[in-house]
Every structure is written in C-alpha cells, then in structure tokens.
C-alpha cells in the first residue's frame with residue numbers, strides 16, 4: 001500500500017519523506033491556499049522533496065481549459081498527476097491527457113458509478129472522499145470496498161486513492177479493503193506512529209536497562 005500525504009506543508013512532507021513514508025502527494029486549491037504562498041512556488045518546492053506522483057488540481061471548466069492547465073503544471077514537477085473533477089468535461093479531459101501521456105486523478109468521487117466511469121475513461125487514479133461521505137451519514141469505506149471490487153472484477157489499471165481521510169480507522173480500513181493508496185493528512189500520519197503502550201514499554205525497558213547497569217537485581 002502506498003502512502004500519499006494530503007498536504008502542501010513542506011515541513012510535514014520533509015519529515016515523512018526522510019522516513020521513506022511519503023510515496024506521493026495530493027493537493028487541492030484549499031490545501032495550497034492554507035500554506036499562504038504562491039500556488040506554483042509551493043508545488044515546485046514539493047517537487048524538490050518528493051519523487052513520487054504529485055497531484056495538482058485544475059480548476060478549468062472545460063476539458064480544453066483543464067488540458068491547458070495540465071500542460072503548464074507538468075513543467076513544475078518530475079512526476080505530475082493532473083487532478084480533474086468527476087464531470088463529463090473532467091472525463092473528456094482524461095481522454096485528452098491520455099493521448100499526450102499525462103497521468104490523471106479524478107477527484108470528488110462519491111459513488112461506485114462515478115468511479116466506474118472514470119476507470120473506463122482511462123484515469124490513472126480515482127479519489128473517493130470517505131470523510132465527506134461519513135459527514136453526510138453514509139459509510140465512505142463501503143464505497144472504497146465497492147470500487148476495489150469492481151476494479152478487480154474487470155482488471156482496471158486505475159488505482160484507488162482513499163481521500164478525505166479523517167482517522168486512523170480510515171487508513172486501516174483502506175488497507176483492509178485493498179485500496180492501492182491512502183492520502184493522509186499530516187495530523188493523522190503522526191497519529192499512526194503512536195500508541196500509549198509503546199511509550200510505556202519503552203519507558204519501562206529504559207528504566208530496567210539503567211537498573212541493570214547499576215547492578216540492581218530484580219527480586
């Protein structure tokens with residue numbers, strides 16, 4: 001399973017990349033806006049830290065505008081993926097990008113039918129948004145399970161990026177469902193490392209090691 005980071009925060013990306021835990025990055029206009037820097041500058045900085053795929057979102061309304069955006073974005077990083085919305089124009093853009101060898105990530109997927117359409121159009125990735133489905137009282141992870149099953153049934157090459165991740169459970173359930181990728185916000189990524197019993201165990205082993213050095217014997 002690949003881990004992407006769902007952020008444009010350079011410090012978070014650097015830390016995860018140093019540990020070999022950052023297989024790629026997903027961004028969107030909101031994520032980049034949060035960093036308070038120029039869009040192009042941020043993406044180019046990310047590109048210096050990460051060799052894996054970096055999703056950059058087009059906000060074009062027509063397929064032609066999306067392709068125009070994409071042709072510019074691919075100059076910014078080594079491994080670009082153009083994010084397009086799950087619309088008819090977005091899927092028309094996917095076909096156009098395929099003809100010129102540019103990878104795509106169809107975003108804002110909320111149903112299995114949408115994922116199926118995107119895969120048939122030849123998308124490199126689809127991004128089902130689990131958290132936003134949970135927010136409206138649906139089970140986002142059921143959608144992930146369905147998409148993984150459908151893609152297996154027909155040997156689609158399209159990879160599933162579990163997006164809108166809000167908890168450790170989302171990451172673990174994405175892995176259980178066999179999703180290719182989870183794109184994880186830095187806060188959740190940090191939580192993945194932690195367990196109170198790990199800290200307690202380290203504390204106890206360190207204390208006992210010190211006692212052994214001091215020649216104290218357990219009675």
Ligand code: E4P
Nearest residue numbers: 006026028127132163164165
């Ligand atoms: C990733 O590609 C999405 O842009 C992101 O996961 C959306 O997450 P949100 O629902 O928390 O905004």
